[in-house]
Amino acid sequence: MTSTVVVGGFFGDEGKGKIISYLAIKDNPKIVVRGGAGPNAGHTIRDGDKVYKVRMLPSGFLNKETKVMIGPGVVINPEVLKKEIQDFNVSGRSFIDKNCGIIENSHLTRDSKGELKEKIGSTGSGTGPANSDRAMRILKLAKDVDSLSSLITDVPFEINSALSANENLLIEGTQGTFLSLWHGTYPFVTSKDVTASGICADIGLGPTKVDEVIVVFKSYVTRVGTGPLENELSVEEAEKKGWSEFGTVTGRQRRAADFDFDLARRAIMLNGATQVSITKLDVIFSECTGKTSFDELSEDAKAFIKNIEKELNTPVTIIGTGPAVNDVIDRRT
Numbered sequence: 001m002t003s004t005v006v007v008g009g010f011f012g013d014e015g016k017g018k019i020i021s022y023l024a025i026k027d028n029p030k031i032v033v034r035g036g037a038g039p040n041a042g043h044t045i046r047d048g049d050k051v052y053k054v055r056m057l058p059s060g061f062l063n064k065e066t067k068v069m070i071g072p073g074v075v076i077n078p079e080v081l082k083k084e085i086q087d088f089n090v091s092g093r094s095f096i097d098k099n100c101g102i103i104e105n106s107h108l109t110r111d112s113k114g115e116l117k118e119k120i121g122s123t124g125s126g127t128g129p130a131n132s133d134r135a136m137r138i139l140k141l142a143k144d145v146d147s148l149s150s151l152i153t154d155v156p157f158e159i160n161s162a163l164s165a166n167e168n169l170l171i172e173g174t175q176g177t178f179l180s181l182w183h184g185t186y187p188f189v190t191s192k193d194v195t196a197s198g199i200c201a202d203i204g205l206g207p208t209k210v211d212e213v214i215v216v217f218k219s220y221v222t223r224v225g226t227g228p229l230e231n232e233l234s235v236e237e238a239e240k241k242g243w244s245e246f247g248t249v250t251g252r253q254r255r256a257a258d259f260d261f262d263l264a265r266r267a268i269m270l271n272g273a274t275q276v277s278i279t280k281l282d283v284i285f286s287e288c289t290g291k292t293s294f295d296e297l298s299e300d301a302k303a304f305i306k307n308i309e310k311e312l313n314t315p316v317t318i319i320g321t322g323p324a325v326n327d328v329i330d331r332r333t
């Protein structure tokens, strides 16, 4: 059995969704389980000509043999969840914990104006206000919502049982290390800890049960919303490099900067990384688009990866070379 935690190393939007989809198909885990904040997350997954924009479901759902689960630490928007289960055809194998918190209209209203929206640049998804109510012990939980009853299971029990039965488990984090409420650029952060330890607490997996921690970095840094970004490029510079991106949840233009080794080293430390994944190598080195073996990369691209391994003292095992699920170089042995 192997339990693998996948988390973002910068400010979210590192391309975790695509890496998790790949691992869900390649490693065939019994369960893909999601921790993290809530529907403030957005993952874009491409399967052939199909593009999925996911906010609630774990990104591993493309593997039809896999159960997808959401841990009790995550707050849920029932409408968004039910729509994704239906639209992406995942009914019968999607589950949530009875203790998942519930986002209601009042949370959306509180998140759509005032400090959170204007000062922090929140996603307006209600996630922050719901977590605030949870800390106040007044948030409604999934077990109190009739229309969710068919989705409820004991997520910590299910995932720990799968490991005991020697099955693979894939653990999906959301957001990124420097959006962590504890370790990020406070107050410009999300409403939870989103490092590997926090993600495991969200799903009820103890620290001795984790085998691998893969920290995902994009080949450059982006940040959506406000807060510090070292060596930020102007919009024109970012567009020239092809780094201009737009948020999955909010549609806002993402700010961009070069790969930041200081941040990356700290992310390796905070998450206890055993492996690194680098995404969007093709955006920096277009000649690498769609490559699936390291030997096929250009000398410049190889040097870029080797330098990251040296600076971070951690193996780069999974490299994204294009938007499709299989545009991946997998160097795991």
Ligand code: IMP
Residues within 6 Å of the ligand: 011, 012, 013, 037, 040, 041, 042, 116, 120, 121, 122, 123, 124, 125, 127, 128, 174, 175, 176, 179, 188, 189, 190, 191, 224, 225, 226, 227
């Ligand atoms: P909130 O999590 O909606 O309260 O937003 C707080 C900050 O975290 C804002 O700067 C958001 O843009 C950012 N944020 C939250 N979730 C994500 C994500 O999944 N990707 C990128 N940024 C995020």
Ligand code: MG
Residues within 6 Å of the ligand: 012, 013, 014, 041, 042, 043, 044, 248
């Ligand atoms: Mg995203």
